[in-house]
Amino acid sequence: MEISANSTTEHFKLYTQLELYEFQDKFVIRSPESPTDGFSISRFDGNIEKLNGDISFGNPSKVSTIYGVAGTIRLLAGSHILLITSRKEVGNYLGFPVFLVMSMKFLSCNEEASRHLTRQEKRDEAYFMNLLRMVESTPGLYYSYETDITVNLQRRCNLAKGWMSKPVWKQADPRFVWNKNLLEELIENKLDGFIVPLLQGNILKFFSPTPIPSSPPSPH
Numbered sequence: 001m002e003i004s005a006n007s008t009t010e011h012f013k014l015y016t017q018l019e020l021y022e023f024q025d026k027f028v029i030r031s032p033e034s035p036t037d038g039f040s041i042s043r044f045d046g047n048i049e050k051l052n053g054d055i056s057f058g059n060p061s062k063v064s065t066i067y068g069v070a071g072t073i074r075l076l077a078g079s080h081i082l083l084i085t086s087r088k089e090v091g092n093y094l095g096f097p098v099f100l101v102m103s104m105k106f107l108s109c110n111e112e113a114s115r116h117l118t119r120q121e122k123r124d125e126a127y128f129m130n131l132l133r134m135v136e137s138t139p140g141l142y143y144s145y146e147t148d149i150t151v152n153l154q155r156r157c158n159l160a161k162g163w164m165s166k167p168v169w170k171q172a173d174p175r176f177v178w179n180k181n182l183l184e185e186l187i188e189n190k191l192d193g194f195i196v197p198l199l200q201g202n203i204l205k206f207f208s209p210t211p212i213p214s215s216p217p218s219p220h
Contacts, residue, residue, distance in 0.1 A: 010165050014145040015193050017067060020083065021060040027081070027107060028060070029069065029194065039191055046072070046079025046109040048189045068143070068196035070104060071182020075128045076121050078110025082135070082182060084196065090142070093149050101141040101198065106132050141178060141198045144168075150176040150199050167192035 015031035023043075030038025030051060038051045068084035086102040142149060147164065148171035163171060169187065174180050178200040186195050 010162065011146070012165055012167055012171075012192075014068070014168055014196060016145045017065060018069070018194070020064045020066050022062040022064075023058065023060050027109070029066070031193070037193060039189065039194070041072075041079070041081055041109050043109050046074065046081075048072075048185060048191075050189065050191070067099075069186065069191075069194045070101075070196055070198060071179045072185045073132070073182055075110075075125060075132075077125045078108075079185075080106045080108050080110070080132060082106050082179075093144060094147060096144050096146040098142055098144050098149060101138075101143070104136045104138070106136060138178075138200070140200050142200075143196050143198050145196075148172045148197065150197065167195065169195045169197050172197040 015033060015037075017033075018029055018031055018038075021028040021030075025044065026040045026042050028038060028040045028051070030036075036051060039048055040051065041048050066083045066085055067087045070082040070084055072079055072081045074080075083105050084101055084103075085105050087099040088102050089097050090100045091098045145168075148168055150173040151171070169177075169183060169192070176199055177183070178198045180197075183195055183197070
């Protein structure tokens with residue numbers, strides 16, 4: 001049975017589409033499927049807070065659609081959150097859709113800390129930011145909202161009953177999760193429905209490809 005991320009039955013499913021609200025003091029990420037489920041992250045210090053049912057947070061300056069949260073990272077000047085901004089369905093694994101990450105973007109949540117950096121720290125921070133831009137363009141990242149794709153069929157046969165009821169990040173083999181270290185803060189805040197484990201590599205041969213619609217015949 002397919003379920004939403006905040007359910008507790010046999011099949012855990014991540015939120016497949018999210019709304020990003022941008023405010024002067026924070027970013028808010030929530031699911032249209034369950035508007036009261038989401039979290040905010042401060043633009044000043046990167047502090048994460050669950051919405052806890054409160055959706056009366058005012059008028060945002062911008063609202064956009066994203067397709068997953070790949071994690072957070074803290075640098076000298078504070079925290080940054082990595083978002084999946086576009087995706088492409090490329091196949092399926094055991095009947096579940098598999099997506100390729102097409103683009104990602106870091107949002108900076110460090111306005112307070114950045115004011116107090118020394119000159120050398122500012123140079124170091126600029127260097128680290130260049131590295132983050134390279135991370136944004138990492139190729140070959142795959143994921144599924146409905147099942148783990150890091151465990152092979154042979155190992156799946158030995159897994160305990162009810163394994164798929166666990167959050168997807170708990171199903172995954174951490175040895176093959178590309179963003180394992182980036183997920184730690186989201187895991188600490190128990191944001192299971194928003195945590196997307198990514199697998200990097202040329203793995204399409206293990207999936208059933210998504211059929212491409214055929215073009216209509218050209219007139220003779």
